[in-house]
Amino acid sequence: MTNKDISRVKELLEGNKKIVIVPHKGPDGDAMGSTLALKILLEHLDHYVQLIAPNDYPNFLKWMPYQDEVLIYDRDPKKCDDYIAEADVIFTLDFNHLSRAGEMYKPLKGAKASFIMIDHHQQPDDYAEVTYSDVSMCSTCQMVYHFIENIGLDEKITPQIATCLYTGIMTDTGSFRYRSTTSLTHRVIADLIDKGADNTSIHENIFDTSSYGQLQLLGCALQNLKVVEGLRTAYITLSQEELDRHNFKKGDTEGFVNYGLSLEGIVFAAIFIENEAEKIVKISFRSKGTFSVNDFARRYFDGGGHINAAGGKSDLSLQETVDKFISILPTYKKNLAL
Structure with missing residues (x-):
């Protein structure tokens, strides 16, 4: 100041x-x-x-x-x-x-x-x-x-x-x-x-206040975890049906995106969460090093935040959003390739 x-x-x-x-x-x-x-x-x-x-x-x-x-x-x-x-x-x-x-x-x-x-x-x-x-x-x-x-x-x-x-x-x-x-x-x-x-x-x-449903939802998220080979990227998806099945409450997915980033060799992680009430897919991005998820979120997913932590959203379906995300990644091959 x-x-x-x-x-x-x-x-x-x-x-x-x-x-x-x-x-x-x-x-x-x-x-x-x-x-x-x-x-x-x-x-x-x-x-x-x-x-x-x-x-x-x-x-x-x-x-x-x-x-x-x-x-x-x-x-x-x-x-x-x-x-x-x-x-x-x-x-x-x-x-x-x-x-x-x-x-x-x-x-x-x-x-x-x-x-x-x-x-x-x-x-x-x-x-x-x-x-x-x-x-x-x-x-x-x-x-x-x-x-x-x-x-x-x-x-x-x-x-x-x-x-x-x-x-x-x-x-x-x-x-x-x-x-x-x-x-x-x-x-x-x-x-x-x-x-x-x-x-x-x-x-x-x-x-230390997790509900049983939240831990079950984490298990579901980890089952859905995918790695994009050759581009040091991991992502998680959660559909509205999966959220409902595990009695999702606000805050239950806090920190889930970091599990993707915890994989050896991964520098870019994302989680895509379907929200039928708002008719959007909510997205969280995390990264290591100099890869700016703030720039990535602002450019492609109407979001922003910090260099290593940002959020965004998509009006497309969950699968269409993931497909868009994967299609963009080769653009950053110099940053993400092994």
Whole structure:
């Protein structure tokens, strides 16, 4: 953040303000961790704060502090629209284009509030009065930690805030294994533990709460795992019928794509998940090294994200989507060939 940004944020937070905080549609651990941490901090500063998620989020995140105070937009849009219209300041966290807020796009676009963006994804839009964007950061939660430092409130980090920030950093770095995890990230994590984050219980709450159906679905996904010979690529498919058969719930496929990447010699992995309700195929991409799945997702599948982790979607059928994916791979033979 620049000194000008820091000064402007402090001005915007003077007095008691009505503040709305928004994560992206389909919130993950980083989105919910960063927004909940900021909500707790700003409420401690006597602001009136409402966190509004565009839609529901996975059960494995619903142990987090204050999550029961989150409004879900698609459950009560009128109430949420009123909060957005009355807000003095709106924080958007872990996304950088208002379209990523789903059905909240229109009310956010029409809001009179001052916007503050905190995000680590590539190619940010310019809708915010203050934009704190850093694509080198491993997570928005780490950025919120530095945001709190920059505005001089690091002593206000409570055990609850530390817990939320640790959760987002841990989940967005694959438990600290991704390339974006730096020595600074580890120093931040150490400070969060010192400030009260219980790392053991956080990991247990995230990773040790699988349902029987979820593990059966994982088995199905691994049965469907395919390798594209000669192009160091693996992919998984899950049809709507397979999801239904295993009582799929939001968040159940979290991390499945990484199993493809765990195969020896694989540098590019994808998972294709059929969603009949939305009439799309949802896609997650992962890679190792310099192969940019962000560029790949943006170019071919209406998505984006980071160099080594991105998402996309397809309006084609599941099989047509997979066929399209396979047909594109030879274009990247120089990057993917053995």
